[in-house]
Amino acid sequence: MKTLFEISRSGLKAAERSLSTTSNNLINADTPGYSRQRVNQEPAGMRFSDRAAGLGVNMTGISRLRNEMADIQLNDKRQNMGYMQEKAKVFEQMEAFMATDSGHDLDLQISKLFDSFSELSSDPQDNSVRNNLVVEAEQLTDKFGDMSRNLDKTSDLVRESVHTNVQRVNKLIDELASLNKPIVQGGSADKPDHHSLDLRVKKLEELSELINFESQVQDNGKLELRVNGIQILDGENAMDIKSEVDDVNKVYRLRLDNGKIVDPNGGKLGADIEMYEQEVPEMKQRLDAVAETLVTRFNELHLQGYGLEDGTQRNFFNPTNVSASSIELNDVIKNNHQHIAASSVEGEAGNGDIAAGIANIRNENLISGRKVTDYAVDLISKPGENLSNVRAQMEARDSEIQMLKTQQERESGVNIDEELSLMIKYQNAYQGAAKAMQAAQQMYDTLLSIVR
Amino acid sequence: MRVTQKILFNDFMRDVNKNRGEMGRIQSDLSSGKEVRVASQDPVSFQRSRIIEDNIRKEEQYQSNISSGLRQGRLAQESLDETIDRLVDIKRLMVQGASDSSDAKIRTNMADEVGEIRDSLVQTLNVSYGDRYLFAGTNSGEKPFDYDAGAPGGVENTSNGTAPKILVADGMSLDFSISGEELTDTDTGDLFVVLSDIEEALRNNDSGAVNTMLSDIDGVIEHVTDKTSKLGSNITRLEHMFEQYESSKIIQKADVSSLVDTDFAQAFSDLQRTQVAYESAMAVHSKMFSNTLLNYL
Numbered sequence: 001m002k003t004l005f006e007i008s009r010s011g012l013k014a015a016e017r018s019l020s021t022t023s024n025n026l027i028n029a030d031t032p033g034y035s036r037q038r039v040n041q042e043p044a045g046m047r048f049s050d051r052a053a054g055l056g057v058n059m060t061g062i063s064r065l066r067n068e069m070a071d072i073q074l075n076d077k078r079q080n081m082g083y084m085q086e087k088a089k090v091f092e093q094m095e096a097f098m099a100t101d102s103g104h105d106l107d108l109q110i111s112k113l114f115d116s117f118s119e120l121s122s123d124p125q126d127n128s129v130r131n132n133l134v135v136e137a138e139q140l141t142d143k144f145g146d147m148s149r150n151l152d153k154t155s156d157l158v159r160e161s162v163h164t165n166v167q168r169v170n171k172l173i174d175e176l177a178s179l180n181k182p183i184v185q186g187g188s189a190d191k192p193d194h195h196s197l198d199l200r201v202k203k204l205e206e207l208s209e210l211i212n213f214e215s216q217v218q219d220n221g222k223l224e225l226r227v228n229g230i231q232i233l234d235g236e237n238a239m240d241i242k243s244e245v246d247d248v249n250k251v252y253r254l255r256l257d258n259g260k261i262v263d264p265n266g267g268k269l270g271a272d273i274e275m276y277e278q279e280v281p282e283m284k285q286r287l288d289a290v291a292e293t294l295v296t297r298f299n300e301l302h303l304q305g306y307g308l309e310d311g312t313q314r315n316f317f318n319p320t321n322v323s324a325s326s327i328e329l330n331d332v333i334k335n336n337h338q339h340i341a342a343s344s345v346e347g348e349a350g351n352g353d354i355a356a357g358i359a360n361i362r363n364e365n366l367i368s369g370r371k372v373t374d375y376a377v378d379l380i381s382k383p384g385e386n387l388s389n390v391r392a393q394m395e396a397r398d399s400e401i402q403m404l405k406t407q408q409e410r411e412s413g414v415n416i417d418e419e420l421s422l423m424i425k426y427q428n429a430y431q432g433a434a435k436a437m438q439a440a441q442q443m444y445d446t447l448l449s450i451v452r
Numbered sequence: 453m454r455v456t457q458k459i460l461f462n463d464f465m466r467d468v469n470k471n472r473g474e475m476g477r478i479q480s481d482l483s484s485g486k487e488v489r490v491a492s493q494d495p496v497s498f499q500r501s502r503i504i505e506d507n508i509r510k511e512e513q514y515q516s517n518i519s520s521g522l523r524q525g526r527l528a529q530e531s532l533d534e535t536i537d538r539l540v541d542i543k544r545l546m547v548q549g550a551s552d553s554s555d556a557k558i559r560t561n562m563a564d565e566v567g568e569i570r571d572s573l574v575q576t577l578n579v580s581y582g583d584r585y586l587f588a589g590t591n592s593g594e595k596p597f598d599y600d601a602g603a604p605g606g607v608e609n610t611s612n613g614t615a616p617k618i619l620v621a622d623g624m625s626l627d628f629s630i631s632g633e634e635l636t637d638t639d640t641g642d643l644f645v646v647l648s649d650i651e652e653a654l655r656n657n658d659s660g661a662v663n664t665m666l667s668d669i670d671g672v673i674e675h676v677t678d679k680t681s682k683l684g685s686n687i688t689r690l691e692h693m694f695e696q697y698e699s700s701k702i703i704q705k706a707d708v709s710s711l712v713d714t715d716f717a718q719a720f721s722d723l724q725r726t727q728v729a730y731e732s733a734m735a736v737h738s739k740m741f742s743n744t745l746l747n748y749l
Binding site: 377416418 | 462466617622
């Protein structure tokens with residue numbers, strides 16, 4: 001009869017344990033990385049000489065429900081998503097200053113300067129036309145300077161962003177390393193540390209947005225991380241990533257403690273490095289190409305012409321400053337608009353041949369076989385074009401991620417209704433076990449009363 | 453299949469955000485009147501519209517050049533008409549001077565009159581538009597015609613042979629005046645030389661010479677008329693080109709509009725559709741989330 005107490009005691013304990021697990025699930029229903037848990041129960045029994053009898057319930061442990069495959073796939077998509085989000089962010093910044101909805105962009109300024117020369121060719125003696133031309137030319141050089149400065153600023157911001165992200169990656173890798181210890185210990189004692197495992201999921205999730213990596217979990221639960229084949233985490237051993245920047249040549253290197261170089265091509269870090277090393281310098285280079293082409297070609301023609309005052313042939317732009325950041329008018333012309341050369345013959349005030357020739361530069365295929373304004377339009381719409389490509393890809397990737405998340409959620413997510421109904425079930429079980437104990441108690445009392 | 457609250461919530465948030473994004477887009481399409489404001493919205497349309505707009509600006513500049521050319525050309529044409537009138541006056545004087553009924557005194561008066569006409573022609577042909585002397589060729593910074601007793605015909609001509617022109621199309625220019633050199637260089641010699649010869653013949657009372665010179669003045673008138681009609685045909689051409697640009701502008705502006713402007717009917721019907729989706733998402737969400745076992749415990 002003593003077994004009655006044992007049976008009901010195990011029942012009470014099992015119900016209590018299950019109830020607390022369920023409560024924990026309920027409370028963590030919205031916690032990122034949390035996986036729902038279940039108490040594993042087995043019937044306990046014993047063989048007697050004449051029969052085999054049940055002796056209550058045995059708790060064999062608590063299991064954690066999670067789809068590890070979905071996690072790996074999700075992290076792979078996440079790093080790609082992080083990569084695209086970061087790129088989209090930078091392209092958005094670039095678009096904001098390169099192509100505005102007001103239309104006052106590089107292409108407009110260039111074509112306005114051509115228009116001014118077109119007007120000058122028809123009216124070479126008019127001073128107001130000359131003044132207006134200089135104003136337009138200065139607005140163009142300002143625009144070049146402005147764009148160039150903004151590109152530099154973007155480059156700086158991206159560089160800063162790499163720096164911050166490297167720090168965040170380092171911190172996450174350290175945290176993952178410290179999580180390895182309890183996980184390995186728990187694993188070897190066959191009492192898995194669910195809490196640390198969930199934390200690891202969350203940290204890996206955060207890390208996957210920052211950098212692309214391959215993760216490998218050993219049988220004992222030890223985690224190893226590699227970035228394009230280079231190991232950055234081995235169990236409790238985390239490599240510290242250090243930044244090496246060459247701002248002149250736009251090179252950003254990530255070096256590990258052991259001297260190896262990591263070269264991420266995914267996640268925000270991969271995107272930032274790519275923007276810093278390629279996209280932004282390429283835009284700047286193209287902008288410089290426009291500036292240089294204009295300076296060279298304008299000067300080439302302008303040098304063949306004559307102004308209104310004397311027979312000296314002059315440059316239109318300062319020929320030593322050919323980059324977008326430094327392009328400027330020839331000082332002599334800025335100070336005396338009469339020196340703008342419209343005429344092809346010295347002393348002919350009404351001759352506008354040179355101005356007509358300069359106005360006609362707009363029809364020449366000067367840069368990569370394209371007209372200057374067409375090339376400029378192409379240039380200013382490039383960030384927007386990239387942005388729209390990335391956005392389309394992001395949309396597709398987002399639904400993939402959503403599907404995988406749903407898959408994972410089906411396995412590991414907490415359904416509140418389900419937990420609530422389990423709660424009732426365990427409460428009932430507890431009451432049942434208590435009832436059994438009460439019955440046993442009464443039986444003992446009955447027996448004892450006989451003796452008394 | 454297990455469906456957790458989180459799955460429902462995530463799906464709901466995603467759909468609602470999508471709808472809100474879509475509604476935001478439609479709203480700014482409608483309020484700005486433009487569907488493509490920045491390159492990222494539609495890179496191809498954006499680039500095309502910018503290139504067409506550049507072309508429109510270029511052609512508008514050509515139009516502005518043409519109107520300036522037309523103003524100057526018409527002024528030049530007026531002066532030429534005036535010149536022809538004066539030359540015809542001279543011819544009338546000569547016809548009288550050649551007849552035997554005129555005597556030396558009358559012929560001297562006539563010579564004076566021819567001299568005056570010549571002087572007024574110098575004034576007429578020195579017409580300027582702004583700083584530009586219209587009959588000076590490209591040497592238009594200075595007066596083309598000036599009295600100079602030493603020069604042949606008594607008038608010095610500083611004009612050159614290149615007529616002033618304006619840029620009217622890519623790599624194409626049109627003359628809007630006649631250069632002084634071209635104008636005075638008639639088949640019968642320099643215009644002012646012919647005039648001074650006539651004046652001299654009248655002053656010398658040489659009716660025979662005046663008579664023979666009648667064909668000279670005819671040649672001069674014919675030459676100037678020729679040049680005037682040449683200028684006239686250029687002016688007609690300019691007017692024609694202006695109209696051409698005007699109609700090409702309308703077509704191109706329509707192109708730009710179809711590339712970047714909002715299709716209002718489409719936008720409104722999109723708005724309607726998205727709004728229905730948005731509102732039903734909200735309604736179904738509040739319904740779904742009040743469904744929980746908690747209500748029955």
